[in-house]
Amino acid sequence: MYLTVAEERTLSGENGEVMERMFRLLVSLGEIYGADKMIPVGSAQVSGVSYKSIGMPGVEFLEDYANKGAVAKIVTFLNPAGMDIEDWEELKIPPGFAENQLRIMNAFKKMGIVVSATCTPYLAGNLPRFGEHIAWSESSAISFSNSVIGARTNREGGPSALAASLCGVTPNYGLHLDGNRTPGLLIHVDAKLDDNADFGALGYIVGKKVKNNIPYFKGIKDADTDQLKALGASMAASGAVALYHIENLTPEARYMKPEGLEKLTVTDKDLEETFSSLSTGKDPDIVILGCPHSSLKEIMTISRKLEGKKLKKPLWVCTSRMVKEAANRMGFTQTIEAAGGKVIADTCMVVSPIEDMGYKVTAVNSGKAASYLPGFCKQNVVFAKLDTLLERVT
């Protein structure tokens, strides 16, 4: 791999131990994946933030690097934490967990990383442009930025995204290159997609089938940002899809020639079967919405549906702090709270310790959450459309 003189110097330790190791990590990954050189990146999104995910080894690593003077070179946002950073006591998060979570947040902050604590940075103040090279982790955000925005990122892990943040570059391979962004499978959608959960179910089916390939969709007539967010998140959870194209909808689709590809047709019946196979539980203890984090539009919709109603079960709406501020200002949060629900920022059901809080059956409208909750949180799941879920608990 070609390195500039300045890069060689960093690698020989002239800029200190932290920079040497972080840069070596990028070089090594570049060598493994056949990169020709480093390229500058516009922003980073770092995963591995919840204490539940990274534990004490992660806390100690981050504090150590922060104390040794690691500083972000580019705009860097952070994945969700294991709790609402401000209202954790009210949510009955165990104090020991909270203490370690706050140590993690402080270490990141010391490195100049924005402690945004969201999986939807593009809705919260970090929006890349079409064609921009970025180094993001968080599989749903990777899918959204590659597919819907047309920015370019590989599926980074927590440490490699942190290294890109500190060095300002990433190795040039994979989805940074034109030739690797072409589709490998044609998906013909012959099904009615009304609700965001339908897109989650579709994504679940396709992700399972294509694994880490690039699907090209035909037959999706329209989809808003929230629906594309749900589709991509689900495909990245059941498979490892980092990029998809939709005919006449996503920005790079027009440059692709989806000819001679293996074809998969998804029908209404396939969607119905997915709703039923992902539903492993019957009676929910709690409803959790906002995986990926809710947009303001989604919170507005939930708030209108809950106007004047009373919930029989707890309901969380997860979002970023930034979107919650707007929801507070509009009174959406207050409406949801009046019905007995909560709008929770900085975290979500997958990375918070819900299994330790007495919940066994969680109802969701997200294909990604439905994929992860049984394994990560030992939950049985009720997976359904928003209206169906709200009818069951009001």
Add this chain to the structure above:
Amino acid sequence: MEILKGRTISPGKVEGESIVSKEPIGFYGGVDAKTGLFIEKGHELEGKSIKGKILVFPCGKGSTVGSYVIYGLAKNNQAPLAIVNKETETIVATGAILAGIPCIDHIPVERISTGDRLIVDATSGTVSIVRSNS
């Protein structure tokens, strides 16, 4: 002396005694970062210490948090002297680089037995079997 040729993952040169696992290793839940002891139930290295040894295994497995465990081992002075793999995947590569532990892969690890005396030159990409235990 048999010399095996491999690929540099993390540079450095050390000499020491090997501890070999034929099974893959997942560091998160597999090794205790405080004691350097192998804690995974039923693993062939269960109960053994990897501190100060040259740890030889085919490849990593399991959680990505494993990278931070490898870092923690080094910080707590419980780390292996070096890591030698058949194929270093990103979890082990990341951990070894962050921790500054010499690491080399593309080595035919089946040629090495526990107790062999090795010189690992991860910078130039060689493992020399100085004295075979078998």
